[in-house]
Each structure stands twice: as C-alpha cells, then as structure tokens.
Amino acid sequence: MALHLRNWLADHLEISPRRKAEIYHSLLDSVSLGDISYWLQVLFSAGIATLGLVLNSPAVIIGAMLISPLMGGILANGLAFAVGDLVLGTRAIVNLAVSCLAAIVFAILIIAPIPFKELTPEIAARTQPNALDLFIALFSGALGSIATAKEPKGVVTSIPGVAIAVALMPPLCVVGYGIGIRLSSDVVGISGFQIARGGGLLFLTNLAAITLMSMLVFLALNIGMPEVKSQAIEWHAEDPESRWVQNLLTRLPVTNQLQKIGSLPSRLVVILLPILALLIPLNQAFLRLQTELAQKQEDNALRRLATTIWQRNFANTATGEPRSYISQLSTAAIEDKLTVQLTVFTSEPYTLDDRQQFRETLARQLNRPVNSLDIQLIEILTASNELLARLADDSVAPEPITPDTPPISVSQAQVTLLQTVDKALGTMVLPTPALPLRHEVSTSAINPLTLKIIYLSDRDIGKDAQTLLREDLRNRLQSPMTQVILERVPTFPTPLNFELDLSAISPASQQTLKQVGTILQQQPNLSVDIVARAETLENPVMNENRIKAVQTVLTKTWGINPQRIQSRSGPILKRGERPTVLLKINLKQ
Structure with missing residues (x-):
C-alpha cells in the first residue's frame, strides 16, 4: 500500500x-x-x-x-x-x-x-x-x-x-x-x-x-x-x-x-536528534520574542484605553466645544509602578481635580490601585491668535539705508546674524520636558538661513508645537524664509538586554551604544547614567561586570571621558525577567 x-x-x-x-x-x-x-x-x-x-x-x-x-x-x-x-x-x-x-x-x-x-x-x-x-x-x-x-x-x-x-x-x-x-x-x-x-x-x-x-x-x-x-x-x-x-x-x-543500525527508523532518529537539540535554544529565543511582542501589545492596548478615556471625558468642554487633543502619549512600567505621560494641546488649563479624575478612571479600567498609577500631564496652551497678531504686526520697520551708509563687512554681518539668533533664542521656551542643548546656524545659496535647534527629551516635540515654534522663531528673526530644524537627543535610549549570567553585549545592544557614543561625542555638555539590574538568581557581581563592559565600549571605542559616566546597581529583577542595563542621558551638572 x-x-x-x-x-x-x-x-x-x-x-x-x-x-x-x-x-x-x-x-x-x-x-x-x-x-x-x-x-x-x-x-x-x-x-x-x-x-x-x-x-x-x-x-x-x-x-x-x-x-x-x-x-x-x-x-x-x-x-x-x-x-x-x-x-x-x-x-x-x-x-x-x-x-x-x-x-x-x-x-x-x-x-x-x-x-x-x-x-x-x-x-x-x-x-x-x-x-x-x-x-x-x-x-x-x-x-x-x-x-x-x-x-x-x-x-x-x-x-x-x-x-x-x-x-x-x-x-x-x-x-x-x-x-x-x-x-x-x-x-x-x-x-x-x-x-x-x-x-x-x-x-x-x-x-x-x-x-x-x-x-x-x-x-x-x-x-x-x-x-x-x-x-x-x-x-x-x-x-x-x-x-x-x-x-x-x-x-x-x-x-x-x-x-x-542503518534501517529507515534508525536513519530518521539520526536526523531528528539534532533538530530536537536545536529546538532548545530556538524555542528559548522564540519565547523571548513572544514576551517582547506581548509587552508591545499590552502597551498598545494601554495607549488606546488612555486615549479613549481622555477623548470621552476630557477632550471637550461642558458645552461640547473642542478643548484639547493628545499630541503624544507614552507609558513606562518600573516594578509595580505604571507611569502614563500625556502631552496635550489645550485652550484651557486642567485642574488638579481633572487630573485626579483621569487617574482614577484609568486605574479603575485597568483594575489597578490608584496609588500604583502615576499620571504626568504636559499642557501646551494654544496661542495661535496671539502668534498671528505678532506676525501681522508691521509697526516696526527697518531703518532705511542712505546712499552715504558704508557697506558692512562679512565679519560684521556674521556677528550681527549670530547676535540676532542668540537674542531670538534667549527667551524661547521649549515645551516640557524638552531642554535646549545648543543651536547651529548655516547659510547657503539654496537656504539663505538654516537654524538647527538640538534639544534633550524622551520624546519628539509634537508636530503642532513644532509648527508654532518655527513660526515664532521666523517672526523673531524677521525672516519668513528661515529653515528651522528641530533635532532630538533621546533621554532614555533602548535598554540593553543581557543573557542570564553573561556580560557579553549583544549585537542589538551594540547598536544602542553606538547611538549613545555618537551623541556624547557630539554633545560635550551631556553625561550618561548607567543602571544595571540583575535577575534574582544571578550573582550580584554580574551588575559590575555589565557596567564595566558598557563603560569599556563608551570610553575605548567612543573616547568618552569616564567623568561623564555615572553607574550604579538598580533593583533586583524578578525570577525569569531578562537582565538589563538602563541608560539615561542628562545635562552635565
């Protein structure tokens, strides 16, 4: 048969x-x-x-x-x-x-x-x-x-x-x-x-x-x-x-x-044995991938829930008029504490009671104690009418140039330009939690003036806030053709994951350290904090080994001064959790 x-x-x-x-x-x-x-x-x-x-x-x-x-x-x-x-x-x-x-x-x-x-x-x-x-x-x-x-x-x-x-x-x-x-x-x-x-x-x-x-x-x-x-x-x-x-x-x-022993069943056993042996590390890698995907799905579900609660209960006024909308929403879970950070554009500030009500509603939907949930609300008050009024103000006219006025030199023009830019940026305030680091000014035949503002933040400034900032800067410089570029330096790079009882840096973590090293090279006014967290069954010395491995990459590969690197051991992870090293980029004290 x-x-x-x-x-x-x-x-x-x-x-x-x-x-x-x-x-x-x-x-x-x-x-x-x-x-x-x-x-x-x-x-x-x-x-x-x-x-x-x-x-x-x-x-x-x-x-x-x-x-x-x-x-x-x-x-x-x-x-x-x-x-x-x-x-x-x-x-x-x-x-x-x-x-x-x-x-x-x-x-x-x-x-x-x-x-x-x-x-x-x-x-x-x-x-x-x-x-x-x-x-x-x-x-x-x-x-x-x-x-x-x-x-x-x-x-x-x-x-x-x-x-x-x-x-x-x-x-x-x-x-x-x-x-x-x-x-x-x-x-x-x-x-x-x-x-x-x-x-x-x-x-x-x-x-x-x-x-x-x-x-x-x-x-x-x-x-x-x-x-x-x-x-x-x-x-x-x-x-x-x-x-x-x-x-x-x-x-x-x-x-x-x-x-x-060369019968067909024996030959099948011979070829199946290595596959079964390979399944052990392959399945472990698959379970890690499954855990990461589950965490992402959980995070996405939390984002959708928080957005839905905000839109239903807080996005409009009592009369039904639009009051605010969410520009950015992020979550972070550290041990038993869940932090939800919202950046909203609003025409009217929210009270402490509003914040507490949102916190209680979200905690109830998540079946969590209220004290285990931390809400960080960043409000950006819309000021479009005020900005348009400033843009329409033509009362200040430039001084006329008489024929007897001598032409200024290139160096004088450069000094005047830099002073004008410094003055325009001197009173500018970025939306929380963004912190300005430095700025770069360049000119070319295609773009008469390009202004790059580099800032430190754990998230990008929202698109609407970027539009307001660009228009405000162009108005201050009295140069509507100025190209304004906003470049973010991340506060919290991707965590570095390690295998149990190993301090070798994985290829994915190497990419993260490459980004951090490049940032620290380009921004000498920044420092980095290293926090190592070991699994509960690991030898505590693994934290020191992993910190040393990360420090070696930053100092020897990227030439970062050791004084710009701070390190410590963090809380012990639960059994089964993957050992990590957390990085945080700060302004030097």
Whole structure:
C-alpha cells in the first residue's frame, strides 16, 4: 500500500524512473571535491555575502543567496538518508564540511583588512534565530526537494525563492565575521563569539531542516527504487572518489555497526536528534520574542484605553466645544509602578481635580490601585491668535539705508546674524520636558538661513508645537524664509538586554551604544547614567561586570571621558525577567 502510494505521487508529479535516475546521478555529481567551478561558486558567493553584510546591502546579500552552491550537498545528504547510501552520505558530509570551512575562512580573510567593522542590521538580524526560522527551513527544504525532483518546467521558477528563503551562505559569513571580530585586537565591545554562535545556530537549523525534508520528499517519491539503486552501485564503482570512500569505509570497524543500525527508523532518529537539540535554544529565543511582542501589545492596548478615556471625558468642554487633543502619549512600567505621560494641546488649563479624575478612571479600567498609577500631564496652551497678531504686526520697520551708509563687512554681518539668533533664542521656551542643548546656524545659496535647534527629551516635540515654534522663531528673526530644524537627543535610549549570567553585549545592544557614543561625542555638555539590574538568581557581581563592559565600549571605542559616566546597581529583577542595563542621558551638572 505504501509503495503504491509513493509510486502514485511520483507519477502525478511526472517523475519517471528515468528522472529518478537523473536526480540520483546529478546529486552524486554535486558532491565531487574535484569540481573547480563549484569551489569558485562557494568562494565568490561567500565574498558577495560578506561584503553585502558589512555594507548592510540586502540586494547584494540576495545575490549571494541566489548562487546557493551548498544546496546540492544538502539535498545529496537527504537522498543518502532516504535510500541508505553510506558512500553518498559520507561524500556529502565531507563536501559540506569543507565548503563551510572554506566559506568561513574566506569571510575572515575579507573582514581582516576592512577598516570598518560595524555591526550592521543585516548582520544583527542573523544572530538571533528562533523556532520560526526552523519552520521556514522545513517548508523551503520540502519545496526545494520537489523543485529539484521535477523536470525543469514551471516549478523551476520557485528555486530562486527557495534559495532566498533558506539563505545558507549569509549565516556562514556571519560566523566568519564573528570570528574575524574575535581575532581583531582593534575592535572593542562587540562580542564576536556571540555573533558567530548566532550565525552558526541559524546555519545548522537550515542544514538540519533541509536534510530532513529532502529525505522525506525523496522517500515519498521512491527515488531509491531497486532499478535506480542498482545503477547507483555502478556509478560508485566508476567514480574515483566513491571508490576511495568505499575502501576507507571497509577498513573502519565502525562501518559494520553503521550497516546494522542503518534501517529507515534508525536513519530518521539520526536526523531528528539534532533538530530536537536545536529546538532548545530556538524555542528559548522564540519565547523571548513572544514576551517582547506581548509587552508591545499590552502597551498598545494601554495607549488606546488612555486615549479613549481622555477623548470621552476630557477632550471637550461642558458645552461640547473642542478643548484639547493628545499630541503624544507614552507609558513606562518600573516594578509595580505604571507611569502614563500625556502631552496635550489645550485652550484651557486642567485642574488638579481633572487630573485626579483621569487617574482614577484609568486605574479603575485597568483594575489597578490608584496609588500604583502615576499620571504626568504636559499642557501646551494654544496661542495661535496671539502668534498671528505678532506676525501681522508691521509697526516696526527697518531703518532705511542712505546712499552715504558704508557697506558692512562679512565679519560684521556674521556677528550681527549670530547676535540676532542668540537674542531670538534667549527667551524661547521649549515645551516640557524638552531642554535646549545648543543651536547651529548655516547659510547657503539654496537656504539663505538654516537654524538647527538640538534639544534633550524622551520624546519628539509634537508636530503642532513644532509648527508654532518655527513660526515664532521666523517672526523673531524677521525672516519668513528661515529653515528651522528641530533635532532630538533621546533621554532614555533602548535598554540593553543581557543573557542570564553573561556580560557579553549583544549585537542589538551594540547598536544602542553606538547611538549613545555618537551623541556624547557630539554633545560635550551631556553625561550618561548607567543602571544595571540583575535577575534574582544571578550573582550580584554580574551588575559590575555589565557596567564595566558598557563603560569599556563608551570610553575605548567612543573616547568618552569616564567623568561623564555615572553607574550604579538598580533593583533586583524578578525570577525569569531578562537582565538589563538602563541608560539615561542628562545635562552635565
């Protein structure tokens, strides 16, 4: 019955016995170690993938994926498991091992002379695989096996998609990048071992999943029918590499044991064991991702609830006239305390009773004690009528220039311009909690005057507030064509997450530290506070190790003066919570 079903499936996929023999022979040829064109493909695709990763270019990386030289060896390995061909399996494993080693070494050689070794998003994306990547590889392996088995007709168009979905070469090059970083003495703060481990885990996941699915597909198609297996014996006898492997296997005592346990169930167990082992770290990564997504969903639900309560009860006056609207809303949960901060534009200030009523209503909807909820209401009073009146005031006219007035010099004009800008900014107040840091003035033929204001805040100034500020500044400068740019320096960068009992900085945290280091370099009047929070079961010394690791990156990589860095240990996290290091950027005292 099973054999009849397998033959029925092969017939409906138009895979004849002749085609089965062609598949077997082509996969046998694909694992030859003497094929120069294959090794050129391995090296060139590794070079393309490595440079694409370093340059953060998805298009270049996709080009390396489309070459996909490793796919033949993996499918040959799956065929060997399906038909029980020990010689083919040995050749496929050796071919894959040498190919992987060549790709990794070539990636290391490319990374070594490159002066910039930044951790790009394309590299970071391949260092944290999860269980979803395993399922992607399973589906891709099944489709790739079917596409290989069928005659080259319509299904051949799916092969590029399979190559892109599986992406075998980029994870290998990430391993080479991580090892190259590990061997480089001039790179500080990037955990090369962690990068290499993540890329290696992703590659092994793809390798094991494709091998399993190709084995199952080739079994279902009955590729190893007796006629094909008899031809395979002849091919092995004619192939020098196969003969050498056969002679080697006959001299090994373990070969007899392998033949005894080489039944189909045993082969399935052999391929399933590594997948089950890989599921442990993949599932842990998936659970972390699930927790992060759940937190985001919870935060979004809280935002929607707070917005709905405000719009229903506080956005309008008693007569139904519009009174205010929310410009920005943010939430932050620290231990058992929930903070909700609203920035609203309002025509009438809210009283303490209004704030308390909103707090009680929101706490009741959330089923939380009122004292566990902190409401921070930032009000921006609308003053559009006043601003328009100032803009329409033409009572002050510039002094006329008489023919006897001597032209001013460039230096005088520059001093006058800077004094005018300083005077205009001297009395300007940014909406709370934004704090001005500095400003830059530039001129060009395209933009006669550009004014950039750099401010410190945990959120962007609202769009309406930005419009009011720009119009106010243009009016003060009496220059309606002035381009005003508002640039925010974040107060609270993304928290740095750490693995349990480890102080190595992850690739994602490296990106955050890069942003913080750049900000501190550009803004010498800023300092940073570092607060490390360990999990309850961790050794307390982990806080010191993580603080030291962060300080090392900021001081050695970014040249930040240690006096601008303050650090301390924060409250202990509950069991199961992920250890973190919180950063806060402040004005220097």
